[in-house]
Amino acid sequence: MIALQILVDGFAISALYALGAMGFTLIFGVSGVLNLSHGALMVMAAVAAWAASAEYGMGPYAGAALGALCGLAAALVTYFAVVAPIERSRAIPGSEKEIFVLTGTLLWGIMIQQLVAYFFTDNPKTVRPLIEGVIEIAGVRTPKNQLFTAAVCWAVIALLWLFVNRTRAGKVLLAASMNPRGVTLLGHDLGRVHVAVWAIYGGLAGIAGVLLGMFLGVSSYSVGPLTASAFSIVVLGGLGSVTGSLIAAYVVGYLETATAYLISPAYRVIPALLLLVAVMYLRPQGLLGRR
Amino acid sequence: MTLLPVRGLAIALPILVAAALLPLGVSGYILGLLTIAYYFAVFAMAWDLLFGFAGEVNFGPTFLIGLGAYGAGILNSRYELPIPWCLAAGTALAVVGGLALAVPALKVRGPYFGLITLVAVLLLQNMIVVFADVTGGEIGLTVPDVITIDTNTNYWLALGFMAVSGVILTVISRSPAGLILQAAGQDPVVAGALGFNVAKHKIAAFAVSAAFSGLAGGLVVFYMGTASVGTLIDTAVGVQVIIAAVLGGRRTIVGGALGAVFLIAAGELLRPLGALSTFVVSAVALVVILFVPTGLLGLASLRRAQ
Numbered sequence: 001m002i003a004l005q006i007l008v009d010g011f012a013i014s015a016l017y018a019l020g021a022m023g024f025t026l027i028f029g030v031s032g033v034l035n036l037s038h039g040a041l042m043v044m045a046a047v048a049a050w051a052a053s054a055e056y057g058m059g060p061y062a063g064a065a066l067g068a069l070c071g072l073a074a075a076l077v078t079y080f081a082v083v084a085p086i087e088r089s090r091a092i093p094g095s096e097k098e099i100f101v102l103t104g105t106l107l108w109g110i111m112i113q114q115l116v117a118y119f120f121t122d123n124p125k126t127v128r129p130l131i132e133g134v135i136e137i138a139g140v141r142t143p144k145n146q147l148f149t150a151a152v153c154w155a156v157i158a159l160l161w162l163f164v165n166r167t168r169a170g171k172v173l174l175a176a177s178m179n180p181r182g183v184t185l186l187g188h189d190l191g192r193v194h195v196a197v198w199a200i201y202g203g204l205a206g207i208a209g210v211l212l213g214m215f216l217g218v219s220s221y222s223v224g225p226l227t228a229s230a231f232s233i234v235v236l237g238g239l240g241s242v243t244g245s246l247i248a249a250y251v252v253g254y255l256e257t258a259t260a261y262l263i264s265p266a267y268r269v270i271p272a273l274l275l276l277v278a279v280m281y282l283r284p285q286g287l288l289g290r291r
Numbered sequence: 292m293t294l295l296p297v298r299g300l301a302i303a304l305p306i307l308v309a310a311a312l313l314p315l316g317v318s319g320y321i322l323g324l325l326t327i328a329y330y331f332a333v334f335a336m337a338w339d340l341l342f343g344f345a346g347e348v349n350f351g352p353t354f355l356i357g358l359g360a361y362g363a364g365i366l367n368s369r370y371e372l373p374i375p376w377c378l379a380a381g382t383a384l385a386v387v388g389g390l391a392l393a394v395p396a397l398k399v400r401g402p403y404f405g406l407i408t409l410v411a412v413l414l415l416q417n418m419i420v421v422f423a424d425v426t427g428g429e430i431g432l433t434v435p436d437v438i439t440i441d442t443n444t445n446y447w448l449a450l451g452f453m454a455v456s457g458v459i460l461t462v463i464s465r466s467p468a469g470l471i472l473q474a475a476g477q478d479p480v481v482a483g484a485l486g487f488n489v490a491k492h493k494i495a496a497f498a499v500s501a502a503f504s505g506l507a508g509g510l511v512v513f514y515m516g517t518a519s520v521g522t523l524i525d526t527a528v529g530v531q532v533i534i535a536a537v538l539g540g541r542r543t544i545v546g547g548a549l550g551a552v553f554l555i556a557a558g559e560l561l562r563p564l565g566a567l568s569t570f571v572v573s574a575v576a577l578v579v580i581l582f583v584p585t586g587l588l589g590l591a592s593l594r595r596a597q
Contacts, residue, residue, distance in 0.1 A: 034402050092584045107577040114570035284399040
């Protein structure tokens, strides 16, 4: 019984983790950027959806769409205002760009977090789910919204897979992650590729944020843990490996759910953190990493 | 290269003397703020040794600070050991933590190591909550002893500690070992090929940085009389340390002290803005990173060069 419960509950939360980490690993793969404002973008999208539907009476569908769009717009602002200037700067030596991007996006994330807290307070907010009600799966009472979350996550991941592997534009992205110079030699503008990747990333982070807001709720305190969980899933799976992130998301999701049910919700994140430390000591490149 | 820059000393000494005379004419409230700022300055300087010189992306300065603080605090609250023993034990614990971090740092670099340091902080935070009967959990730990309740003595102690730490860290960073560390941080392969023992120097850097972080953490506990996750370990505190060091100027050691005092002063001046004050401080730090990547101290030396 409890095993079924863990299986059902863990599936949805893992799908959500996977979607959240997908965009994060995509921008790392293509443009080599680790975006530490990731959690802030997700929270902002969720809070925008909440404000639109609950505060301004726009209805749940319009609210959710607005939230996702907000994530996309914020990601593009992140790229143009923080990441691109650091990458173009002549005052920062090439070997230190990575460190500056990490610190810059970290600060940017704090700024978004503080603005959200200022205008909408730190109170936890739950976005009204698009589908309400409860359903029984093999004797486990499950909110329909949980199934909806898992379905949307998997649909978006499938769409992303089709886009990257089956369309011309997607193949350019894939090529850019393998060999940026080769892509420019073929006549593609690498700058435009980066903008496109950030736009896709923003959309993914926005959708993940809104779904998270419906499923668990968010507050400005979730920013740090969200960034940390995306970061750990992506490193556990191997930086830049999309399949690795998917597997890692399920490992972390089920590990957390099982701990919460079998031991205590207070210990929820500890086994996942220990696993991460173990992987870093024994196999630093992650499960499916390339380096 | 001299171990202590003469010009730097000529500027720093009058400032230190002026700071030491402050208790004669400034209110206790401001002295209290500055006391915290001076301890914070040691956090930032110790962090700069690892990040600026050894090139290690350490997102978890509070892991080392927290080990020192809680190590010292728990010994005092549970076994009532005298303060110097507690401080020594806390510092030793922080050094052990630093060595534990040094092991993966030799294997992985950049973002991978950054994540390990972040995870170390999260684990420590979780452990403190789990073992709440020893650590005080989320409420915090109260220690029975404090160094002194006299505001001026506390202030001078913090100032002296900051000055001594600053001198020692500067000497280390400018010594031959410090130069090797810097070379290893920028290109470990070339540094190794030149015959330098990169591993030895990095481990030493972790130990030194951890010792100063831990000792400063312990001193803060016996200054405030309490230790809590929110004031010493939370990632937000770590971010403040990083902002202080980057604002002041990386690879300068002293810049960290400058940044820490600036940060605490700015936080106090911006208090009327309420929740927006952190936003403004982060925005200023971001602008500094984007436009003056060398930090405040770098800006000053740029002026002088022109």
